[in-house]
Amino acid sequence: MLDVKERNVFKSIEKEKVLNELVKIFGKNNVSDKSHDLYPYSYDMTESPRHMPDFVVLPETVSEIVQLVKFCNSHEIPIVPYVSGNNVGGLTIPQHGGIMCDMGKRMKKIIKVHESNMYAILEPGVTFGQLKKVLDENYPNLKYGYAYAPPYASVVANVLLTGLTNLSCSYGGMADWINGLEVILNSGDIVRTGSCFISKEFKDDNWFVRYPIPDLTGLFVGWQGMTGIVTKCAVQLWPKKEFNTALLAIVYGSETCAELIREFGRTECCEDVSAVNLEVAKMGYGITKPKKLEKEPDYALFVSISGNTKELFDAKINYVTKVFEKIKERTKNKKLLLTNFITFAKILGKEFSQFYDLPGVLTPLYDWNGLTWVGSYANPDNLGPLMDKCYKLFKEYDIGPILYMKSMKSSHYCIFRPIVRYQKYKEEEKVKELQKKFLEVMLEYDCVPYKAPIWMTEKVKERCDPNWVKLLEKIKDTMDPNKIFNPGRWGL
């Protein structure tokens, strides 16, 4: 095992007594302080600093977590909520040690699918693959959106981290789809946000809307587990449509690609509009460090379209095609091409179905043992220069470029994400430097980082509104005065 930091956080209680208490709460089979059990929680695929936890617990019930939080709060012991550790931001590495609360093993019930109100109440351990299977088999008229994330990634963790899916062009980020949460506060109190607040007891039939009450849900979204432990989440589901297809635009030039992303999003006909640079498609063939050849196009842009009737479906495709033709004509870019992606993907090879059949492991991302990114919500107007500048940086650092762009909520905003695959432990210093350069470019263009690791939040705080930081700190102090919830994030 590599050398991993440890520190003593047990000021007011001996470590052995902590172990005894945890065994009392969870049972001895669901608690460990053995280094071989703890080590997997000490790192992830990113360059984030490693750090060992002191214990891991595998809760099954809300009352167990209530007892844990009360105990930890009285002894100032950190708790890090964890499901599968796929956040690609080092967000669950216990920077101050303490207790990993792994909800991915035993808290994975889909408590309710409310078919007529189109929502599901999920425990934190429910995965994308699990939810898709249950919906496909039992609720064929409903669907959820799926991310370019492995099927074993947690839905609730992605929701709380404001993730994106293949329905985000229509409906925005996953955090927008929350109807309500059940959260354990530092006092051990259980609080429910959204319309489920209306009853004193837990009921599963009134989690249908988030508003018009004060949006307390926001106290837990994007906070990286720093304000409480979410134990239930009601997510909106969407009607599944009968007719579906995907289109592919082949694009020369970043500004044209950026314009297509924006304008396709604005048609309100597309569930998903995403683009990658050409090299990513070649990575699909297992070429680890592909180069773009001179005459090859620069970007591939995917568009998914669905409709309840053939007429509506065809009309959407026609409108998107019309927008495409207009841009082609106006830019005099004869090399722009639009085609059926599903057929094209079959010609390219079986591996390419992973680009539209989600959730799925996008295998090129996992070719090497290191994976990291600077993810951001971006101003749609700035996509073109962001793509150009970050692409150049990739070349400068001799790292295979992966740029991922996505239209969100009819192009009200976009996702911009330079992704770095690298050899962990060998290339970390180079990757850290490159990441910093990416961040500088992205902040120059007013991007808002998401799933931001600690080093990034420190940089962001240097240049953001100081009163925003004050408010952030005030809320954290109020909700977690003993700093037990995932301490260290955002420097708090």
Next chain:
Amino acid sequence: MKIINEPQDLIGLALKNLLTSLINENEFKKNINKWKRVIIVEIKGLYPVTIVFNNGEISIEYDERPKYHLKIIITLGAFIGIAEGNVGLISAFLKGQIKAKKIYRIFTILKFQNILFTALKKAMA
């Protein structure tokens, strides 16, 4: 019977994928075993790729060789249409969706068309 190089461009990789699916087919082996031809395929708006059939060995090269036996320029729409089974060779020629240089090499066209159509059909299955 083998593809002797690793293409580095996307269309070349796609063509390799298509032809690889035929490598063990007897008809394909019979067709190309004693066949020496240089064929250029260009998807209109993209770029040309050279396929060299050399007595059972195939290589796929980025860009076009100056000397060739046949050059086919095909629109992406026709290429996809053929794969989907909606477009036939003759109608595509008549509509100008496929153009050929050295079209007088009719047997080369027919043989290559047979190879390409079979491979596309297989990819769609």
